[in-house]
Amino acid sequence: MANETRTNQKIEKVRRVAGLLKAAYGRQRKKKTLDPLDQLIFDLLAESSSERRARQAFKRLKADFVDWNEIRVSSLKEIESAISMVTQAPDKAGLAKKLLVEIFNGQHRVSLDFLREASDAVAERYLGNFEGLGKMAVENCMRILRQGGSGLTSEVARVLRRLNLIKSSLNQEEIEELLDEALPERRRSHFCRLVKAHAQRVCTLKGFVCGSCVLLLECPTGKSRTNRSKG
Ligand code: SF4
Known part of the structure; x- marks a missing residue:
C-alpha cells in the first residue's frame, strides 16, 4: 500500500x-537524425583518407546503388570503382561489403536501427566486432544511435x-x-x-x-x- x-x-x-x-x-x-549505417560506412571510407574524398566516394555509392542492400550483393569490382577516389579503395570495398553481409546475416535486413534499443555496452560490442572500423567510427555511430533512441x-x-x-x-x-x-x-x-x-x-x-x-x-x-x- x-x-x-x-x-x-x-x-x-x-x-x-x-x-x-x-x-x-x-x-x-525532434531533431532529424542521421542513419547510423550511413555514418559507419562514411567513417570507414574516411579512414586514412581525406574527408573530402570520403564524401565524394559516399555520394557515388548513394548515386550508383539503390541502397546498402544492393551494395551487399554487388561485386567488389563495382564497389571499388565507385569509391576509387579514397585511399585503399580495394580494401575498403571488401570491408564495406563484409560489414553489410554480416549485418544482413544477423538481422535479415541491412540496417543498424535494431541497435537503437540496445544498451550502450551491447551496441559498442557489436560495432567493435567489425573489421576495419576505428574507435572514432564506433563513437560516431553510437552518438547517432543515441540521438534517435527513446x-x-x-x-x-x-x-x-x-x-x-x-x-x-x-x-x-x-x-x-x-x-x-x-x-x-x-x-x-x-x-x-x-x-x-x-x-x-x-x-x-x-x-x-x-x-x-x-x-x-x-x-x-x-x-x-x-x-x-x-x-
Ligand atoms: S537540482 Fe532541481 S532545482 Fe536544481 S536545477 Fe536541477 S531540477 Fe532545478
Whole structure:
C-alpha cells in the first residue's frame, strides 16, 4: 500500500514536471537524425583518407546503388570503382561489403536501427566486432544511435534523479517503468526532450543554480541546496 502511494505520488509529480517544463521551453522538436549505417560506412571510407574524398566516394555509392542492400550483393569490382577516389579503395570495398553481409546475416535486413534499443555496452560490442572500423567510427555511430533512441540519455536520468523520481540514474528500466505509468506513449519522448533541454540549460552536470529553477518546488535536491546556501 505504501509502495503504491509512493508510485502514485511519483506519477503525479512526473505530470507536474512535464507541465512546468512545457510552460518553460514550449514544444521541443525532434531533431532529424542521421542513419547510423550511413555514418559507419562514411567513417570507414574516411579512414586514412581525406574527408573530402570520403564524401565524394559516399555520394557515388548513394548515386550508383539503390541502397546498402544492393551494395551487399554487388561485386567488389563495382564497389571499388565507385569509391576509387579514397585511399585503399580495394580494401575498403571488401570491408564495406563484409560489414553489410554480416549485418544482413544477423538481422535479415541491412540496417543498424535494431541497435537503437540496445544498451550502450551491447551496441559498442557489436560495432567493435567489425573489421576495419576505428574507435572514432564506433563513437560516431553510437552518438547517432543515441540521438534517435527513446531519449533516455544520461542527462535526462541526472535530472530525474535530482528530482528524486528515480533511485539510480544507471537503471534505465526504472525510468522506463515510471514514464510508462505516468505518460501516454506519444508524450514520453517529448517529455525526455523537455528534460534534456532543462539538463543542458539549467540543471547542468556541475555548477547548476537552483534558486531560479522552474522545478525548485518539486525538487528535493534544489530545496536542500537553496536552504543550505541561506543558512
Ligand atoms: S532545482 Fe536544481 S537540482 Fe532541481 S531540477 Fe532545478 S536545477 Fe536541477
